[in-house]
Amino acid sequence: MVHSKYRIATVIFDDSPLVYHRMAQALELSVHCNAGDVRLQMFHCKTPTGTIHENVSFAWNTLKLRFWEEAVLDALDAGERIVLLDADMLVLRDLSQVFSNDKPFDIGITFRPDGFLNGGAIYVDSADGCANAIRLFFHTWRSMNDALYFDPKTLEQFFKVHPGMNQTSLFHILGLPVLGPVCIKKLTTLEWNCMNSDWHLFNSSTAVLHIKGVLRGVCAGLVNEVDLSPRLGKRLSAAFLVWKQYYDCISSTE
Numbered sequence: 001m002v003h004s005k006y007r008i009a010t011v012i013f014d015d016s017p018l019v020y021h022r023m024a025q026a027l028e029l030s031v032h033c034n035a036g037d038v039r040l041q042m043f044h045c046k047t048p049t050g051t052i053h054e055n056v057s058f059a060w061n062t063l064k065l066r067f068w069e070e071a072v073l074d075a076l077d078a079g080e081r082i083v084l085l086d087a088d089m090l091v092l093r094d095l096s097q098v099f100s101n102d103k104p105f106d107i108g109i110t111f112r113p114d115g116f117l118n119g120g121a122i123y124v125d126s127a128d129g130c131a132n133a134i135r136l137f138f139h140t141w142r143s144m145n146d147a148l149y150f151d152p153k154t155l156e157q158f159f160k161v162h163p164g165m166n167q168t169s170l171f172h173i174l175g176l177p178v179l180g181p182v183c184i185k186k187l188t189t190l191e192w193n194c195m196n197s198d199w200h201l202f203n204s205s206t207a208v209l210h211i212k213g214v215l216r217g218v219c220a221g222l223v224n225e226v227d228l229s230p231r232l233g234k235r236l237s238a239a240f241l242v243w244k245q246y247y248d249c250i251s252s253t254e
């Protein structure tokens with residue numbers, strides 16, 4: 001059985017560079033084109049003032065996680081499943097298949113082929129999963145993230161094991177006894193969060209494409225699209241062509 005009732009939530013910072021707004025627009029378009037009438041909750045916020053880190057993304061990610069936790073609590077109340085996505089994503093097909101009854105889970109996390117996790121897409125079975133375990137998971141993740149944010153020395157140490165503000169905090173809570181019986185499912189990035197490590201394998205099984213690195217460079221106008229093919233050869237061609245369809249469509253309406 002495949003579940004159908006789920007929502008998608010994402011966070012956009014209104015004062016972020018134009019490229020992020022274009023990526024959020026593309027996400028919206030891709031959900032509309034490929035995921036039917038699935039509700040996309042787009043949370044708008046502003047960059048916090050007085051950030052203590054030079055890298056503004058630490059503050060963005062820390063605030064983003066608060067919105068994600070709120071969205072999960074709201075979904076739990078509504079009895080709906082939820083997929084939490086970065087704004088730099090494209091949804092290429094309906095995502096309900098991830099909630100197949102065959103292997104029930106509370107939280108689905110994507111792992112790259114090299115074993116590193118990526119926190120850009122989190123799948124939460126807030127309808128059939130254990131509500132208390134899910135609440136505790138997000139509380140623990142956000143608490144770890146907040147603690148690290150205000151402890152730059154420990155953060156630096158943790159980054160040696162796993163980079164990324166939300167990611168390193170996620171990595172370091174996995175396996176903590178405090179999480180109790182939460183059921184974590186390991187998903188492949190290729191299928192559920194296709195990023196630069198997987199672009200060369202991109203195929204019709206890919207449900208979510210993560211726009212990072214050089215793709216984002218083109219989107220921001222930092223890399224000339226014409227220069228892209230020789231640089232990447234065959235490696236990126238399929239993912240790039242899909243990405244281009246959405247971005248051309250957005251550009252034509254600007």
Ligand SMILES: [Mn+2]
Pocket residue numbers: 086087088120210
């Ligand atoms: Mn991302």
